[in-house]
């Protein structure tokens with residue numbers, strides 16, 4: 053049976069993930085702020101724990117991720133935790149180091165965006181053309197100037213978004229060519245502008261609702277629990293690329 057320990061379950065995204073995971077038959081256990089320090093109970097070798105394949109899905113805030121990391125560094129989760137899927141961004145250097153350390157005993161996927169459309173856009177930018185160059189390299193060779201713009205709701209704390217940074221890296225766009233807008237309740241929009249002379253291309257991903265992130269997160273968990281991941285740190289695209297080869 054599949055079990056999801058969900059941190060951030062009371063939040064906007066957490067509520068969507070909980071519903072999507074339960075629809076797929078997961079036993080969803082919401083872990084609130086004060087439950088994280090007791091997380092070891094899910095990894096002790098009991099008969100009940102042994103019937104589950106377990107993933108932790110973390111859609112809290114970096115402080116929540118830090119609390120989980122502080123517990124997991126102390127635990128032996130080699131055989132009891134199938135993966136820790138982290139959907140938070142804006143981690144400190146110290147937290148990043150802890151996450152790396154934990155990934156030697158538990159597969160970890162760091163995903164700034166659970167959307168399958170954003171994964172596809174990233175792959176598109178990195179895809180090799182018949183010239184042997186990537187799409188992004190070819191665009192530059194053809195004289196296109198590239199820039200990225202992203203828009204999110206006013207509650208979003210970090211700017212540019214983690215997704216903007218990931219897409220900019222894939223397209224070779226420097227940080228001074230990324231612009232961010234925080235307005236109203238926009239779920240998320242990312243556009244890559246390719247401009248040259250009198251012509252322009254726009255590659256745009258629009259998130260119409262948080263459900264797409266929830267469905268993407270559950271789809272990722274399904275693939276991990278079906279095929280398994282190595283014990284190391286993955287980005288969303290690394291993980292999906294490995295899992296979709298299986």
Ligand SMILES: NC(=O)c1ccc[n+]([C@@H]2O[C@H](COP(=O)([O-])OP(=O)(O)OC[C@H]3O[C@@H](n4cnc5c(N)ncnc54)[C@H](OP(=O)(O)O)[C@@H]3O)[C@@H](O)[C@H]2O)c1
Pocket residue numbers: 059060061062063064065066084085111112113114115116117119138139140141163164165166167265
């Ligand atoms: N990867 C993706 O595709 C993706 C997409 C959208 C958002 N996100 C990320 O997902 C996270 C949640 O977004 P949201 O819009 O759902 O935010 P939200 O509605 O503000 O929810 C935040 C959740 O985190 C919990 N939380 C906050 N601080 C915590 C702590 N120190 N320890 C444990 N839990 C804590 C909150 O619990 P309380 O009820 O106790 O406050 C709440 O359940 C953010 O980090 C956001 O950047 C990721």
